[in-house]
Amino acid sequence: MSGDTVEHKLIVTNPQGFHLRPMAAFAEVANRFQSTINVSKEDKQVNGKSPLELMFLAAEQGSELMIQATGPDAADALKALVDLMAKMSSEEQNSEEPPLPRKG
Amino acid sequence: MRMSDFVVREAIIPDLKAATKEGVIREMVESLKAAGQFKAGDPEDTVKAILKRELLGSTGIGRGVAIPHTKHTSVERLVGTVALSRAGVMFDSLDGEPVHVFVLLVSPQDRPGDHLRALENVSRTLRDDGFVRALRSATTREEIWSLLDESDQQPG
Numbered sequence: 001m002s003g004d005t006v007e008h009k010l011i012v013t014n015p016q017g018f019h020l021r022p023m024a025a026f027a028e029v030a031n032r033f034q035s036t037i038n039v040s041k042e043d044k045q046v047n048g049k050s051p052l053e054l055m056f057l058a059a060e061q062g063s064e065l066m067i068q069a070t071g072p073d074a075a076d077a078l079k080a081l082v083d084l085m086a087k088m089s090s091e092e093q094n095s096e097e098p099p100l101p102r103k104g
Numbered sequence: 105m106r107m108s109d110f111v112v113r114e115a116i117i118p119d120l121k122a123a124t125k126e127g128v129i130r131e132m133v134e135s136l137k138a139a140g141q142f143k144a145g146d147p148e149d150t151v152k153a154i155l156k157r158e159l160l161g162s163t164g165i166g167r168g169v170a171i172p173h174t175k176h177t178s179v180e181r182l183v184g185t186v187a188l189s190r191a192g193v194m195f196d197s198l199d200g201e202p203v204h205v206f207v208l209l210v211s212p213q214d215r216p217g218d219h220l221r222a223l224e225n226v227s228r229t230l231r232d233d234g235f236v237r238a239l240r241s242a243t244t245r246e247e248i249w250s251l252l253d254e255s256d257q258q259p260g
Binding site: 015016017018019020021024025027028050051052053054055056057058059060061 | 160161162163165166167169171173198216217219220221223224226227228230231
């Protein structure tokens, strides 16, 4: 049965906030899945597959994000995104920004 | 941080000459320099910093838009500019497509909030495909400025 929605809340830990590099990494991972991915902050909800949309959140350090996945691979998508956010968060502790995968 | 708060009108480039990533960045930084936006001398450091940031991951975020940026001590407040390329420039974008609309941002050190709010406003403006179409058909600095200013007046 498709159309299952799963969600996860997390707090932005990077002192620079949820900035362009993590946004692009997040969108890149989100695009690997069929499910719809939404990210919300307070009353704003955006399409998590688009870095341009994610920029609209302006999520500073300490702000709360809700990641929501809906579709046949929702659980896998959510796990991949939550794991990515945790990984980026712990890498940022070393203050060396991780490189992004590059395309064309 | 509306677009018209940080975009330096005199530095807007309606028709980029450059055809490469580095060329575009240089042309935009030179334009900011000519508009008197750098406190001290040579903005070459700023160009290098922006290019270094690009190596970590392209700011070509897709949909024909790129947002090259850096933090730098050479500016006292967040400044930026907008440039258009008729032909499009290959920028290692996330969707593999050439870029036609560039928004360059140079922030002072340690003001992540301002930077995020600038990105929020860039998004608010450029997520509207109608706006991007209008922007891409603008041919003068005044037209571009007027579109940005009008967009700032729109709610959400």
